[in-house]
Amino acid sequence: MAKQTPTLEHVAKLAGVSQMTASRALNGRPGVSRETRDEVLRIASDIGYVVNRTAQKLSGGRNGIIGIITPTLDTQFSSELILGAGRAARGAGCEMLVYTVFDEDRHTHHDLLGLIQQFSDGILAILPRESLCLEALATAKVPVVVVDQRGTLTGFPSVSVDNYGGACLAVEHLAQLGHKRIAFLAGDETIEGVRDRQRGYRDTLARLGLPREDSLVAAGDLSQMMAFDVTFDLLDLAEPPTAIFTANDQSAFGVIAAIREAGLRVPDDISVIGFDDIPMSEQFHPALTTIRQPFQQMARSAVNTLLAQIAGIGAASQRITLPAELVVRDSTGPVRTKQRRRARHQIVST
Amino acid sequence: MAKQTPTLEHVAKLAGVSQMTASRALNGRPGVSRETRDEVLRIASDIGYVVNRTAQKLSGGRNGIIGIITPTLDTQFSSELILGAGRAARGAGCEMLVYTVFDEDRHTHHDLLGLIQQFSDGILAILPRESLCLEALATAKVPVVVVDQRGTLTGFPSVSVDNYGGACLAVEHLAQLGHKRIAFLAGDETIEGVRDRQRGYRDTLARLGLPREDSLVAAGDLSQMMAFDVTFDLLDLAEPPTAIFTANDQSAFGVIAAIREAGLRVPDDISVIGFDDIPMSEQFHPALTTIRQPFQQMARSAVNTLLAQIAGIGAASQRITLPAELVVRDSTGPVRTKQRRRARHQIVST
DNA sequence: GTGAAAGCGCTAACAT
DNA sequence: ATGTTAGCGCTTTCAC
Numbered sequence: 001m002a003k004q005t006p007t008l009e010h011v012a013k014l015a016g017v018s019q020m021t022a023s024r025a026l027n028g029r030p031g032v033s034r035e036t037r038d039e040v041l042r043i044a045s046d047i048g049y050v051v052n053r054t055a056q057k058l059s060g061g062r063n064g065i066i067g068i069i070t071p072t073l074d075t076q077f078s079s080e081l082i083l084g085a086g087r088a089a090r091g092a093g094c095e096m097l098v099y100t101v102f103d104e105d106r107h108t109h110h111d112l113l114g115l116i117q118q119f120s121d122g123i124l125a126i127l128p129r130e131s132l133c134l135e136a137l138a139t140a141k142v143p144v145v146v147v148d149q150r151g152t153l154t155g156f157p158s159v160s161v162d163n164y165g166g167a168c169l170a171v172e173h174l175a176q177l178g179h180k181r182i183a184f185l186a187g188d189e190t191i192e193g194v195r196d197r198q199r200g201y202r203d204t205l206a207r208l209g210l211p212r213e214d215s216l217v218a219a220g221d222l223s224q225m226m227a228f229d230v231t232f233d234l235l236d237l238a239e240p241p242t243a244i245f246t247a248n249d250q251s252a253f254g255v256i257a258a259i260r261e262a263g264l265r266v267p268d269d270i271s272v273i274g275f276d277d278i279p280m281s282e283q284f285h286p287a288l289t290t291i292r293q294p295f296q297q298m299a300r301s302a303v304n305t306l307l308a309q310i311a312g313i314g315a316a317s318q319r320i321t322l323p324a325e326l327v328v329r330d331s332t333g334p335v336r337t338k339q340r341r342r343a344r345h346q347i348v349s350t
Numbered sequence: 351m352a353k354q355t356p357t358l359e360h361v362a363k364l365a366g367v368s369q370m371t372a373s374r375a376l377n378g379r380p381g382v383s384r385e386t387r388d389e390v391l392r393i394a395s396d397i398g399y400v401v402n403r404t405a406q407k408l409s410g411g412r413n414g415i416i417g418i419i420t421p422t423l424d425t426q427f428s429s430e431l432i433l434g435a436g437r438a439a440r441g442a443g444c445e446m447l448v449y450t451v452f453d454e455d456r457h458t459h460h461d462l463l464g465l466i467q468q469f470s471d472g473i474l475a476i477l478p479r480e481s482l483c484l485e486a487l488a489t490a491k492v493p494v495v496v497v498d499q500r501g502t503l504t505g506f507p508s509v510s511v512d513n514y515g516g517a518c519l520a521v522e523h524l525a526q527l528g529h530k531r532i533a534f535l536a537g538d539e540t541i542e543g544v545r546d547r548q549r550g551y552r553d554t555l556a557r558l559g560l561p562r563e564d565s566l567v568a569a570g571d572l573s574q575m576m577a578f579d580v581t582f583d584l585l586d587l588a589e590p591p592t593a594i595f596t597a598n599d600q601s602a603f604g605v606i607a608a609i610r611e612a613g614l615r616v617p618d619d620i621s622v623i624g625f626d627d628i629p630m631s632e633q634f635h636p637a638l639t640t641i642r643q644p645f646q647q648m649a650r651s652a653v654n655t656l657l658a659q660i661a662g663i664g665a666a667s668q669r670i671t672l673p674a675e676l677v678v679r680d681s682t683g684p685v686r687t688k689q690r691r692r693a694r695h696q697i698v699s700t
Numbered sequence: 701g702t703g704a705a706a707g708c709g710c711t712a713a714c715a716t
Numbered sequence: 717a718t719g720t721t722a723g724c725g726c727t728t729t730c731a732c
Contacts (some may be wrong), residue, residue, distance in 0.1 A: 005464070005491065005707055018719045023711065031717060032433070050464030054404045055709035058724050078427065083422070087449050095465060098448035100436050114355070114400030115445060119469060141355065224633040257635035280630075281573045285607035357725055368703045373727065381701060405725035408708050 006049040008331045014047070015040045026051065053095075057119065064304060067120035068098045069112075071131065075250075076278040078126050081147060084299025085124055092307055094121075101133055109136035116235050117142045122310045123301055125137045125156075129190040143309035149192050150319055157318040158307065159302040163193040165277075166291040166324025167200025170245050170273050173289070173326055175208050178335035179243040179271060182210060183234050185255060187222040189248030194222070194247050197275060201245060216241055219250050227254030228261075242270060242335045249274035249290055256286070256331065267333035277327055284331035294322050359426055364397070365390045365453040376401065381633040403445075407468065416656060418448045418471035419462075421481065425600070426628040428476055431497060434649025435474055442657055444471075451483055459486035467492045472656045479540040479683075493659035497652045499542050500669055507659065507668040511650040513543040513625075516641040516674025517550025520595050520623050523639070523676055527559050528685035529593040530622060532560060533584050535605060537597030544572070544597050547625060551595060570601050575606030578611075585612050592620060592685045599624035599631045599640055606636070606681065617683035627677055637679035644672050 012022040025032045025040035026049075032040075053063040070078045082098060089096040091221060099116050113136045116123060121180070123213065127133060134154050137144050146158040157224040172327075174182050184201045187194040190233055198217075205212045215237055218230040227246060234241055246252040252274030256266050264284055266272050274281060277292035301320055308314030363373040367386060375382045375390035382390075383469060383675040384696045388391040393399075403413040414415060416439055420428045432448060439446040449466050451459070477483060484504050487494050496508040524532050534551045537544040548567075555562045565587055568580040577596060581604065584591055602624030606616050616622050616636055627642035651670055658664030 007712095009709075019709090020711080020720080021718055024718090029709090033717060048460060052408075052468050052709050053465060054408050054468045055724090056711075057725090058402075058404050058408055058708090058712040059710050059712075060724055064411045082450070086452065090452065095462075095471070096450070098450065100432070100446070102436065102440065110398060112445075115403060118402050119447070224630075226631070253599050254375050254633065256717080257633075260635060279575075283578070283604065284605070285610060302365065358727095359725075370728095371702080375703090383701060386701080402725050405708090406727075407712090409725075409727040410708060411727050539710055562731080651731095 001064075006044075006047045008049075009246050010047060011040060011044045011049050014043045051079055053119075062121045062310070063119075064093065064123060065095045065120040066098055066122050066303065067116040068096060068124045069101055069116065069125065069133065069137075069147035070098065070126040071101050071129075071133075076280060077276060079249075080278065080295040081299050084296040085303055087296075088300040088303035090232050092303060094303075094307070101131070109133050113137060113140060122306045123315060124306055126250065133221070143306060147298060147307040148233060150321070155317065157305050157314070157320075159298050159305060159320045159322070161293045161324050162321050163198040163324070164203075166275060166293075166326075167197040167245070168204045169326045170275065171201055171204035171208070171210075173328065174245065174271060174332065175204075175210065175244040177243070177271065177332060180210055180335070181215040181216065181239060181241040183218065183241035183242070183244045185220045185227055185230065185234075185244060185246040185251050186339075187251065191222075194195060197247055215275065216302060218246060222248050222251055223255035224250050227251035229254075229257045231255045231258035232262065234349050235259070235264075240270075243332070244272050246272065246274050249276040249278050251287060252288055252290070252331070253280075253284060254267060256284075258289075266331050269336065271332040271334050273336075275324075280327070282285060289329045289332040290327050292325040292327045294325070298322055316341050351677035356394075356397045357402070358399075360395045360397060361390060361399050364393045403469075407470075408543055410483065412660070413469075414443065415445045415447055415470040415655065416472050416474055419466060419476045419483065419487075420448060420476040420601075421451050421479075421483075426630060427626060430628065430645040431476055434646040435653055435683040436657075437646075438638065438650040438653035438697075439599070442653060444653075444657070450672075451481070455538065458600050459483050463487060463490060472660045474652055474683040476657055478698070480536065493656060495652050495656040495659065497648060498639045500671070507665070507670075509648050509655060509670045509672070510543060511643045511648060512671050512674050514553075515625055516625060516643075517541050517547040517595070518554045519674060519676045520625065520641050521551055521554035521558070522659060522684065523558075524593040524595065524621060524623060525560065527593070527621065527682060529559055529567050530685070531566065531591040531593070532587060533566045533568065533591035533594045535568050535570045535577055535580065535584075535594060535596040535601050537570050538602065541572075547597055561647075570597060570604075572598050572601060574600050574604035574607075577601035578608045579604075580607045582607035582612065587611070590620075593682070594620060594622050596622065596624050599626040599628050599638060602681070603630075603634060606638075616659065616681050621682040621685075621687065625674075631678070634681075637683045639679045639682040640677050642675040642677045648672055 008019050008022055013017040022040050025037040027239050056063040086096050124145055126147045128148045144156045146154055146156045150160055150162050186198055217233050220226045244255055252272050255272050259266050259270050274288050274290035277290045281288040281290050351666040358372055362369040372390050375387040436446050441570055462601050474495055476497045476500045493651050494506045496506045498510050500508050500510055536548055548576050568574045568584055605622050609616055613660050624638050624640035627640045631640050632640040
């Protein structure tokens, strides 16, 4: 039947050296002559040897695997990050294993952490919200790097985008187009980054001397559906906004759908700007003006930070914040001066 | 500092039994008295013991982990499947690790396979296209179950949706609405399931005696952008279709955007039906009529099949095909009898 | 029902 | 530059 999976022992025997020498050769460690090394490598390749990373890890060494913890795979957001991390890991000669965290059960988190650190040299946690997971992570025995959450309260090195600054960019863009009544569609309050965006919105409004009414802030949950629903509240205002800034792109899609549903047009009647720049946003119709998160760069940066931690170099509490970027597309435009918005409702109120 | 991670040895010592007894108790194996078992369990829980699955696997046993191989995370399609698989695995007391395959390099696949099978008891391969990966998988030493590809050529047990039947449903739905000129936006030809959908389209057209012109079949690649572009070819036809069936939902979004761009409306001027029913489809505007793949059920079914294989029960070449379901929403409607489509072009041709 | 011994594949630590 | 020994944490086998 299928031959036994080749082990280090086989390689060593065939090469006529000790396992240790073979190991050193395969791992590119010093202490092996060039000839020996080449020979070992050749043989390993010949017989299709693949190191058993399970054994590697068990024997106390590194195994070149980084583990990713993510709450869910179903947002383009995390997909983008994971994709980027995978690429970066490969680039650094590492493999990557993804572990999805489902529920908020403390016990589960403890187990999962145990599991993932048995398998990997370090953990990349894509944890936008302050999850219980963080508590579990605190007891980790391998390095941890948190993505998308400033490590302020976690104490872990972190990589995130400048959510605050990005929000400022968004509002400034709208203001430049002449918009005065700018609404914000808030997202999940438990997400640090989202709160930062809201702060950016509020502060910029203040700085620019624009109206800051509570009614101009709608409560969403980052989902398209919810965004769709609450948009009507904004539209129904006595003095509706001429522009809406949403906490994420997904919400923006819902907002645009709702605006259309109300018989208005984007950006002619109302401008919409999102946050994230997920792939869908460019393809959406109208193409979405948004604030771009540099996913690739964030991922690469996170992987590098983690690798540094694993190697024992790198500050323990490094916080990296990457700049966000305004991407102007078709969903924002100059404010309409003529006030002939929402004919339907004007009839009602007449 | 942080206490040593508790091991089986610690548990055994504290319980005053041998490691073997502790192991049996923890794994629910027979040969342990109820009292002993309870005591061991209690202690393990107390000291926060988590089994080292790495050691477990190395020592030749199972470790209760199933590995998922997927080409990419960036489609809602695979996300849905993985999500479902995760749930199913948890339900069965297993953990799940995801491994993303990037490139089509044979060597990589060999390594990755070696890696993933070191970590898991079995592999779930989400492999819509005939990837080189399959070749590597053929030498796997753990059970493999393929999702979304009938195992005809792989020899692995498989779980997939009835793509052919689903396509028939789609065309029949359109035909019932009075559509005669029904176009198909094809997808990636290397994907078996997509080819099946096209067959279903063709055969149903034939069966219903509807026109089957080559020009009514546009070549896409499952992406929204590509769909957007090629839709104009369809629209520019001397006698354009009144309905378009797309190989997947993502494409349908592009088609709808293009139709709008051309100044036409969905479904008033042209009906559009997709395939997949990803979450976005319900939220899209207009809500997309589509053929639903039962992702949850597929995932559950696949996990169960894999578990059966791992347990040594279950036919080696089991092929499960789940029925697809028509979901009627707002993107399809009765055919327009008046021929006043595409005013723009009619002017040109006049 | 329980335990002791051996070993999975690898690498650190200490030889030589 | 290379080899030897020990052991990672667990489960198998075989004993009692």
